[in-house]
Each structure stands twice: as structure tokens, then as C-alpha cells.
Amino acid sequence: MIDRLATSRAARRGDQAGQRPFSRRLRLVGSSALVATTLVVAGCGALRDDEGRPLTTLDPKGVQSNRIDDLVTPVFAVAGIVFVLVLGAVAIFAIKFRRKPGDVDGVDEPVQIHGIPRLEWAWTIAPAILLGALAVLNVQTIWKLEERDKDALTVEVYGQQWWWEYRYDVNDDGKPDVITANQMVIPAGRQINLVIRSNDVIHSFWIPSLNGKKDAVPGRTHVWSLEADKPGLYQGTCTEFCGLSHAYMRMEVKAVPAADYETWLEEQQKPAEVPTDDTPDDTTDNSLVFTGYTEFKNNCAQCHQVDGLGYDKELNDGTPDPDYGGANHPLTSGNAPNLTHLMSRNKFAGNLFDLYTKDGQVNTSNLGNWLRNPKNMKPMAPDENRGMPNLNLTSDQIEALVAYLSTLK
Numbered sequence: 001m002i003d004r005l006a007t008s009r010a011a012r013r014g015d016q017a018g019q020r021p022f023s024r025r026l027r028l029v030g031s032s033a034l035v036a037t038t039l040v041v042a043g044c045g046a047l048r049d050d051e052g053r054p055l056t057t058l059d060p061k062g063v064q065s066n067r068i069d070d071l072v073t074p075v076f077a078v079a080g081i082v083f084v085l086v087l088g089a090v091a092i093f094a095i096k097f098r099r100k101p102g103d104v105d106g107v108d109e110p111v112q113i114h115g116i117p118r119l120e121w122a123w124t125i126a127p128a129i130l131l132g133a134l135a136v137l138n139v140q141t142i143w144k145l146e147e148r149d150k151d152a153l154t155v156e157v158y159g160q161q162w163w164w165e166y167r168y169d170v171n172d173d174g175k176p177d178v179i180t181a182n183q184m185v186i187p188a189g190r191q192i193n194l195v196i197r198s199n200d201v202i203h204s205f206w207i208p209s210l211n212g213k214k215d216a217v218p219g220r221t222h223v224w225s226l227e228a229d230k231p232g233l234y235q236g237t238c239t240e241f242c243g244l245s246h247a248y249m250r251m252e253v254k255a256v257p258a259a260d261y262e263t264w265l266e267e268q269q270k271p272a273e274v275p276t277d278d279t280p281d282d283t284t285d286n287s288l289v290f291t292g293y294t295e296f297k298n299n300c301a302q303c304h305q306v307d308g309l310g311y312d313k314e315l316n317d318g319t320p321d322p323d324y325g326g327a328n329h330p331l332t333s334g335n336a337p338n339l340t341h342l343m344s345r346n347k348f349a350g351n352l353f354d355l356y357t358k359d360g361q362v363n364t365s366n367l368g369n370w371l372r373n374p375k376n377m378k379p380m381a382p383d384e385n386r387g388m389p390n391l392n393l394t395s396d397q398i399e400a401l402v403a404y405l406s407t408l409k
């Protein structure tokens, strides 16, 4: 039987002998191409922070991420030791007991045995103890991540297709006083309690240098926390597949000193300036901004909120502007980012495109291209109420709108 098997195997080998070098070369080319593609894709696709480094959990910059790191280090060390021991043993045995030339089947094989209880107990108990110890460390870390400071600041986080909204209730009356998008501003050195929700599908909030991931699930509220040790920008991305532009749903946390945070909060609560078409000091021509403001009310205000836009500027006593919104116009439209202080942020459209050029000027080309045809810059399905539609604006309308948006500091 064995002889017959050996013969047929030899015969098969003989049949393939002619094609062998070719198929081996093909396999070699194929696997090198696969490796190269993987490296290129991994390199290009990696989301990077502002210093050009890929987003990573291995460079913790906050209290919670350091706690995770304190778990990761021993777990990796233990896993590394086990890896070396097991693979080392496999390599040694494979070399030492390999079939040597001239070995005769059934004669030169190692002695076949069935069971050594002492060894079997050892390799059952040792991993059990190891996993038990790791489980204790894991649970401890989970508990530590759930610790909440008494003076923690609460920020509500809403996942939307495909951007993030942040709501701050400054006077604790249950209603948000500041609503912003994409960039969450927080004071450094203070714990932030995130109350995470979703307005549509499941998303996942993740700022790797500050904490792990937490899902945003429709109909549920998840509490999560983070705290940045130092002022800085911390990049993140949605990590739960949420449709067409999931890969373009990014966010950043901007941690600032406590005093700067208070200033920011005050600025954000101010309504936007309502432009007028006359120029009191006669030095600047405000007509383009005013045209843009009118265009905004006609084309954008159905979805985008700009606080203060709904009120009559001349009366300036909170009297609602009859052609806009109404007295109780909410701070959020639910559909699109609140743009009241758009230009205080770094980026727009899911934190993808720069609002400013390198030399600090408003990036009018990014804003203009977005208004011209948003779908060219980011995949969206506006017909299904997901993402910004192409409003078929003329160049004049776009120029005016960009001029108005640039004033929303």
C-alpha cells in the first residue's frame, strides 16, 4: 500500500516536473506582489497624526490610554515569552527529529508513546495560571477605566453619517449651549465624561492616544471618558463600519489649558455676527459677505444652523427674524454640522479638509470645491439624506458663500 502511494506520488511529481519552475516563479511573483501591495496599502491607508505618525494606541497621551498601556506591556511581554518558547521548541524538535536520508520507515522513527500524565498536567495548568493572572489584570484595567472624577466635564457626542457632533451644556439646564462638529475642544488635565449616542447607524468613537473605542449605538447611551495630559491635537476616526464614507468619518480632540478652554466656551456661546450691506466706516466693502449671508439663508439654512441668524439685528433684542427659523430655532438641525463658529475649527466635512492654508489664510479653494460638488470630495448619498447634496450653485454664489463662511470665526 505504502509502496503504491509512493509510486503514484513519484509519478505525479514527474508529470509536474516540466511546469514546476514556471509555477514556482509565478507563485513567487504573486506572493511578492501581495506583500508589496499590503505594505503600500497599509502605508497609504494609515491615518496619521499631525506629526505624521500613524494613529496608534502604543503612544498614550492621557490617563485612560496610559492605563491601557500598563496592561498592554505585561500582556505583550508574557505573549512574547510564550511565543519564543513554543516556536523555539517546535524548531528544535523539527530539526532534531527530522527524517534523515537513509532512514527506513517503521524502523528509524522515534518511539511512539501514548500520554505522559505529568507533562500533560503541566501544560494544562501553566497556561491556566497564566490566563487567570491576565484576566485579573484585564478586569482591574476595565474597572480603572470606569472611574469617574467628581469634577469631570460632560460632553455629549453624537455619531452622524459621516461626522461627529459635540454638545456642551454650560449652565446645566439639560439643554446644550454650545454645539460644534468634528473638533472637540477640552481642557487639558481634566477628565471628560463622554455621553455617546448616534443619530442614525452604529458608529464607534476612537481617539487612540487618549482611550480605547466606544460604540455609538442608536437608541442607547454609552458613557466613556478621556483625559489629555497636555494641550495638543489628538486625532481619531470612526471604527465601526457605518456606510459609504465610514473611512472618511474622522475627528480630533483639541486639548487646551483650562483658561483657554473658558475663553473658547465664552466665544462659542456668542451668536454669529449678522452682516449688513451698508458699511458704516466706509473702509470695507461688505456687500459680498452680505450676499453670501443671503445665499446661506436661502440654500444652506435648512440643514446647517448658525446661531443668531434667526434674530433681527437692527432690533437686537432677540426678536425673531420673520423670514428665518422662528423664536425657538434649535441650536441643532439634526442633519448637518452647526456652523456658527466654523472657522474656529481646523477642518471640515468629517475633519477631512483643511479650513486654512499653511500660511494661515482661509482655504477658499477647499470650501469652494466643497460647495461646487461635495460628492467629488467625499462619497455621500444625499438622496437618502446622508451627506451634503450638490446644490448646483453658480461661481458667484459660491464666492459669496465662501466670503460669508469665512466670517464665522
Ligand code: CUA
Pocket: 159, 160, 162, 202, 203, 204, 238, 239, 240, 241, 242, 243, 245, 246, 247, 249
Ligand atoms: Cu461612522 Cu464608521
